[in-house]
Amino acid sequence: MVSKKVCFVSAVLMIVSSWTVFAQASGKPVTLTFWCGSAYYNSDEAKKPQSEWAITRIVKGFEAQNPNVTVDVTPIEVSSETIAKFKAAAIAKNGPDVIELWTGSYLFPLKDILLPLNKYIPADDRKNIGGWDAVTYNFKLDGEILGYPIGNNYAGLVYNKALIKAAGMDWDKNPPRSTEEFRAALRKIKGTGVVPFGFDGSKGRILHYATIYWWVEESGYERLVSDSEGKTKYADDKGFINLMTYMRSLYADGLTNEDAATSVDYESKFSTGKYAVTVGGVNNARTFEQALGQENFGFLPFPSMSANPKVKASIIGGPGNCVSIGNYTNNRDLAVKFVSYLCSKPAFIELTKSVTTFPSRTDVTLDDLGWTNDPFRQKIYTLSKNFAFWIDNSIPAFQYDEMKRFFPNVLTGKLSASDFAAQMDKLVKDNM
């Protein structure tokens, strides 16, 4: 009786699966759904009809190659809320076939609803796309690959050349190379009556762009991960304590904006010449460049905090996003084909005309992108050969959120660096 049931179920499954394959092969219309995030469209495009977006042109190219396929693109903002919606839709098995997500620690908890791509990825993609470790479960080389890495953003310090020159310095020729040289330079700028270093401590950009870089540099990734897993303590991590102490001292010495803990307008103040230095990535550099003019806009790799750095990279970044496939999809092969197409060289060249992030393909040259006359992008392109990967994508999200929440308190001296580290250890312990 049982075997009869098994036979019946197997027969039904075989009929359904062969019908799906037959439907695709025989030209039966198939619709792929794609929840597409901001790695595929920019804020200017968002103001225009979707038919004018770069991603629409890319999708049309795919549809032209696959006449029986329609891709239904839904723009989303990748966020914790969207991920929660995706989880609910995936459980109900009506989620999108393809979705843009964040990489690393944001991606790994979704393993149970994503299709492992290891056996589907063409060799050419494996070879020519960088950043696979960011999408490989728990960063382990033999783990499941949960998406294609995309949306490469890189960050460092950006500065107003005119204000630096007014303080008697030329960072193009002689940039500060250590954090103490950087402090001395900020003091000189302060002497000219300008706010030397402006940022917003509560929104997190200063934290995941600059501050955290110094942590990786001094402590190294292994220590960072072992702190976050509770195997070692934040309280004993010199790198963590030093960076917090350093940022606190910059604030206490009046080398940052007074409202660094709560500022809502540091970008506009930097753009209007009120701050000399701030943190910036390729995603907001274009705005700064337009506001200050190319001749006044400068990019500074991070000065080094440590004499013996464990990681020496100068910039932080990498693929912060990825495109993944739901494991419930009825169109696995087609979805993989679509994702591979999205990450093809022509697709990236088309996309880069619109978005600011860099392609994750290593075979796309500056010439291909038309950036040969763009000194900022040239510089980033060169530096991006060696970068430190985003820390907020490397440690569990709740721990990074706690850092973001309490960093303003450390900055303003309401919480000491060591108390903050102890608080992080307690959080790790409570969540184990």
Place this chain on the structure above:
Amino acid sequence: MSDRKRKELAISLLAIAPVVLVLLGFRAYPLGSVIYNSLTNWDGLFRHDFIGFKNFLRMFHTDYFWLTLGNCFIMFINVPIQVLIGLVVSLLLYEKTLGWRFFRSLYYLPQIVSAVIVGYLFATFFSYGGPVNGILKAVGASHLAIEWLGNRLTGIGVVISALVWINIGWQGVLMLGGLSAINPSVFEAARMDGANFFQRTFFVMLPMIGRVIEYSFIYSVAWTFTGLFPFIYSITNGGPGYDTTTLDFLVYQKAFREDAGLGQACALAVILLAIVCVLTVIQRKISNRANEWSE
């Protein structure tokens, strides 16, 4: 039971069935589901093990739970302030003070603006470089120009100001409705007996709109526990640290900011429900006593 009675019962049940079904579907099921999930370690996906009261115990052992609960109680200050201002506004409108038609619309205006917009407006006004500090500096009170949103008490103060500002119109309309329901002959009689404005207000009007004030208090207290999310989100984002986080905002943070926080978020929602229920019962008891004589 006779056939007729049976038929009547069937018709009655059929008549109320749609409402009962809607209530069960949209109220009872989510409520039951939240209570059940509060006893699990639900991560929003497939992990859904029963863990008893662990979520509750864990919450009670954290410092931030008690801090956020304390913040909710501090936020209560907005209730008497908005009720009082609403009452004054309604009295001015009721007495048809000069320009009352214009002010009637003006007072209600904040109510039709989105809470998030009001929040961002207050965040901008009270930002370090914002108009409030600008005015303080302009009048020579630079020492008072502080980081309003960077400290617990001033941050909560800004949120309370926003709550009061947005609710004045609603409170005014509510009280005005209560006042309009009073028979004008009562006021006439009071006037003929020589009662002045204040005597009419305190000894005639207020007792007669006691039930309206009670409703306003109960609703506002429940709202203060459950409706502050858009304000906190847009004004302080709960910071610095957890200094201005309220319980309803914490529910959101647990649910969407942590990998496995949905079970804990449900536990917080259940705690919130219990607190609101207890407070409502207490308020009703106090209010019933106060209103006994008028009934």
